[in-house]
Amino acid sequence: MIEDELRGILEPLVERVVREQLERRDREWMSLTTEQAAELLGITASAVRQRYWAKKLPGRKVEGRLYFDVADLDNLIREA
Numbered sequence: 001m002i003e004d005e006l007r008g009i010l011e012p013l014v015e016r017v018v019r020e021q022l023e024r025r026d027r028e029w030m031s032l033t034t035e036q037a038a039e040l041l042g043i044t045a046s047a048v049r050q051r052y053w054a055k056k057l058p059g060r061k062v063e064g065r066l067y068f069d070v071a072d073l074d075n076l077i078r079e080a
Helices: 002-030 034-041 045-053 070-079
Strands: 031-033 060-062 065-069
Touching: 031 034, 031 070, 034 045, 034 065, 034 070, 045 065, 065 070
Parallel strands: none
Antiparallel strands: 031 065, 060 065
C-alpha cells in the first residue's frame, strides 16, 4: 500500500525532472554559448554580451548563462 502511494507520488516527479533535463539539453544543443556566438560572428564575447543587453542580438538567459540560437545568428549573418 505505501509502495503504491510512493510510486504514485514519485513517478510524476521523476517524469517531470527527466522531461525538464531533456528539454534543457535540447535547448543547449541547438544554441551557442557567448564565446561560440562571438567566434561565429567574428566579434569578441564582450561585444556579443553588449549587443544582447542592447537588444541588438537575440538570445536567452538560462540558469545565469547566455545562449544564442544558431538559426537566429545565421539569419543575422545572411542579412548583413
